[in-house]
Amino acid sequence: MSVVIETKDLTKTYEAGFFSGQEVHALKNMNLQINTGEIFAYLGPNGSGKTTTIKMMLSLIFPTSGSIEILGRKDIRSSEVKRQIGYLPEGAYYPEFLKGEEVLRFYGQLYGLSGEDLEQRVAKTLDIVSMTYARNRLIRGYSKGMRQRIGLAQALLSDPTILILDEPTTGLDPLARKEMRDILANLRDEGKTLLISSHELQEVELISDRVAIIYRGEMQISGTLTELLTDxxxxxxxxxxxxxxxxxxxxxxxxxxxxxxxxxxxxxxxxxxxxxxxxxxxxxxxxxxxxxxxxETLEELFVRTVGDASRAESGKAQPATAAN
Ligand SMILES: Nc1ncnc2c1ncn2[C@@H]1O[C@H](COP(=O)(O)OP(=O)(O)O)[C@@H](O)[C@H]1O
Ligand SMILES: [Mg+2]
Missing domain, CATH: 3.30.70.1150 (ACT-like. Chain A, domain 2)
Incomplete structure (x- = not known):
């Protein structure tokens, strides 16, 4: 088993106000290892630093300190690395007046695909996310679940080995969640590596191989579900x-x-x-x-862990006991 993404002491501090000089410590010394062919769940309440981490992996923003290696390479801004990563942003938005297939053609062209290659790839990704039936309908008429699946198809266009999905099931109804979950599990079974961020745990528990729970930019607990859910x-x-x-x-x-x-x-x-x-x-x-x-469910572990962390912080009694 090899490590696909590794972060070492990854830290991000934002300047909150240009004049005030205030700083937001969004991520502090985060050490993550994501292995080939696994679904890695990156969990934490809103504002924990999940999106910040993901954006640094994609070189959309840059670390204040620390480092990231992807596929054994430090030059994560290179096109060789970027081509291997599919990304579904949080709350992805596509123009309402385009058809599903048009959105995919547009993104496919951005990836440098054209002609028959492009059409084949569009058809293939629509098939993977079970959206072939709605390919020539307008986004305007899509449900939230269908929009998310088009987003996933877009992330799959370049046939990447790594998929980074920021809150892919947030806001979906139970049926749409189940569909999304099945698609993600299939992608894992085909050998892709998935990093999924979420603050919703029930979904994640059903498909993830390993989890990390973060809170206020810091790791609280990580491991396989069998290791963590011991009670x-x-x-x-x-x-x-x-x-x-x-x-x-x-x-x-x-x-x-x-x-x-x-x-x-x-x-x-x-x-x-x-x-x-x-x-x-x-x-x-x-x-x-x-x-x-x-x-114990992942949700109970999460509440216990994050509860410990916030009590420790507010009481300034002890550091989070669950941290390891
Ligand atoms: N561009 C930014 N400027 C200042 N603060 C930011 C910026 N982006 C995020 N933050 C802050 O960083 C923290 C982590 O945010 P984020 O990574 O979006 O968390 P999550 O994705 O886990 O909800 C939050 O306190 C958020 O308000
Ligand atoms: Mg986020």
Whole structure:
């Protein structure tokens, strides 16, 4: 496995006001490694520095300090490197009065494609994003999901090995998200490397191989989902818990939560025997409906991590405990 994008102590400070001399520390000493053929999720709340990082990778803006290597090269402004990167900007906008295929032809020409090559590439990318059926409709009539898919097709025009997608699923409805997710997973399976930024975690959790969570320009936590989402517990869904059962469970340190009037959910912390809880249900004649292992979700990890970071910052108590 080789490293496709590597940042070392990447730092960006913006001048907030020309006269005020104020500075915004958008990114601080960011170290990232994105490997071949993976979906790398770059996560953080709005204003964390995700777009800033991406723009530096694309040489649209320049680091204050630190460095970036792409495909083993330091000269990331060279056309050889740029040709290998497809980019979908955050909130990409295309003229309403153009047809989908016209947008792609326009961008294809910018990439230096023409004639039959151009037409083939346009057809191919429309096919990848399942937009062939709407290729000669105006953007004006496209849904948000269709616009995003045309944006993705545009990013794919030069058949890049790396795709950098800034908030590709933000604002999409559940069906459009699912479609986008499937397309992105397919691209990964074909061997492309994807860097996806997002502040929406449920989507990302379903497809990403590794994640980095940043907050206020600093790395909080990174790794594979299996490494990060380690807190496992087991839940038992049962008929409503009686007060007697409740008391017994409390003694065992098992939390029972009513999910409806007729249903309860028992949380068995990891390391505790499941049989004790089952025994209580048996003694109290409470019907068990299901027993399921439960892993912490990425969203819970995110809230925990970013919560730690913001508390540490506001309280100035300790540095973020989750940082590593
Ligand atoms: N051109 C700019 N000038 C000054 N500050 C900026 C500029 N671009 C971004 N910022 C600030 O840098 C921080 C990070 O922004 P950004 O990278 O867009 O975050 P994200 O993409 O994670 O939402 C924010 O505080 C933002 O206001
Ligand atoms: Mg952004």
């Amino acid at each position: 496992r517990d087991v839940t038992i869904e049962a008929d409503s818990i009686t007060p007697a059962a409740q008391a017994k469970l409390e003694q065992l340190n098992i939390k029972a939560e009513d999910i409806t009037k007729e249903r309860s959910l028992l949380h068995i912390p990891s390391g505790m025997s499941l049989y004790d809880a089952v025994e209580v249900c048996k003694q109290e004649n409470i019907n068990i409906l299901s027993v399921a292992p439960r892993r």
